[in-house]
Amino acid sequence: MSTQPPLLFALDLIGTFVFGLNGALTALRVTHLDVVGVVTLGMMTALGGGVIRDVLIGAVPPATFLYWPYFTLAVAGALIAFVLNRWLDRVGMSITVLDAVGLSVFAVIGASKAVEFGLGAGPAMLLGVITAVGGGTIRDALVGQVPTVLRSELYAIPALVAAAITVAAIGLDVYGLAAALGAVAVCFAIRMLGVRYNLNAPRPPGFSETS
Amino acid sequence: MSTQPPLLFALDLIGTFVFGLNGALTALRVTHLDVVGVVTLGMMTALGGGVIRDVLIGAVPPATFLYWPYFTLAVAGALIAFVLNRWLDRVGMSITVLDAVGLSVFAVIGASKAVEFGLGAGPAMLLGVITAVGGGTIRDALVGQVPTVLRSELYAIPALVAAAITVAAIGLDVYGLAAALGAVAVCFAIRMLGVRYNLNAPRPPGFSETS
């Protein structure tokens, strides 16, 4: 990560911070946990996707263990969520919006880091999606929910779009802050439109509620 | 994988395809998901075991990210399950049979790849079992079921038998398509007999339904 332009590194840290907030708020709302449980779930949500990405591309120890800003921001996000839980609720800082920000940022960072480590276009896109959805999937599995990535709203698709834009921009040698922010914005917009209008990908033919 | 005889590579791809079908059918029956959720669970089921295996033996990035046939067949299996769900049901293509095929194939491939990477006989057998049960365990954990490998039918044992046959055949220098297919057939037969006659491994002494 340290070889990335400073502004992209900043983007990565923003993603870590908002996923820390998000995981901690989930811990507070879905299941009642004490401060250690809240911080732990915040950390797992914030750092899980990046750790999986780094293990898969062979970048061990993962960046999280080498660069302290990640760890610090994940814990800071979780502690802020713990203390300001009610206030965040009042100002409408929802779990869903935070999750969409983290999803968008991590899809871009994950894809660009995979390219940096020599993966081809397709695998790099896949790694982008895994980075984006990894932390939230760990979060959901640990609190006993079916992960968002499997549930009915558009979730993996916007991450895939952002990763594809990132890989294309790198291939065209135009990757930089503008391209990264553009990819983030597109992912965020698709995700929030999906939430807003409750858009889903197609249901199976002959789908019925009986299982 | 690319260094394996072509027919064993084909076997690996068959396992990937049937686990893609299997994971997608599970997504459709256990919990109602849209097409992205179905394909995602199919991919995780099909590719999860191999990714865990490759991470554990240090073969990163995992084969899945390097050779597109894996990814393509996992997605193809999941999409076919999505579209032909009802028809597959009518022709009796059950989740259990598909799972048994994938289990058998992956136990053999996992064990042989572990030997190829220098692991001893015992660890290679263990890796075979982990490859075989890994994808299904991820699938079950994400949809909130106790994994098949922990539940009451013979599941890990046939995979262990197939992995043992594979390792023995390699040790005796008679490993090839015949040995691999033999190991697959033995695993499949034990597993299906276990399902058919509801065979279980021994229960604990003094076991009662009260917990």
Place this chain on the structure above:
Amino acid sequence: MSTQPPLLFALDLIGTFVFGLNGALTALRVTHLDVVGVVTLGMMTALGGGVIRDVLIGAVPPATFLYWPYFTLAVAGALIAFVLNRWLDRVGMSITVLDAVGLSVFAVIGASKAVEFGLGAGPAMLLGVITAVGGGTIRDALVGQVPTVLRSELYAIPALVAAAITVAAIGLDVYGLAAALGAVAVCFAIRMLGVRYNLNAPRPPGFSETS
């Protein structure tokens, strides 16, 4: 692990054995499993934390796959729990006590192995905690419980204290059996006091039972 002083290696094996017992007892009490399910959950609990640690520090294949004592002791612990379930219950060998022993030992071993692989003080402490809580978290996730590390008793904190003592002792060049046992004892004492007096870390401000 083989480069550690023999008595620390022994400590690691003790942790593996008690976590094997613990995971198997959990399998017997939380959900009714046959012998294969019981042994499988025992193995995952006993070996999971160390495997995650080794993958994260790049020590692949993990020690578990290279040194048979780990595997053997995990299985032995699980089989003993399977056979002597009722007797262990009568003599008061509880799941909680076994878990606290494993937690304490693995926090120390995990932190010291991370330092040995070149990680800094902070990351090594984090690795210690991950090693300590990893196996139990896998165990809980697979049987559908919210993991202990997220629930309300002091759990991650004693592991963090033990890892910190370990890292400090290594830094001061006084690490040896005495320091290791001291760190284990402190972790075990904090954990058991937390269980005994139902101590929890602070709850969030304005916490209420409504979610």
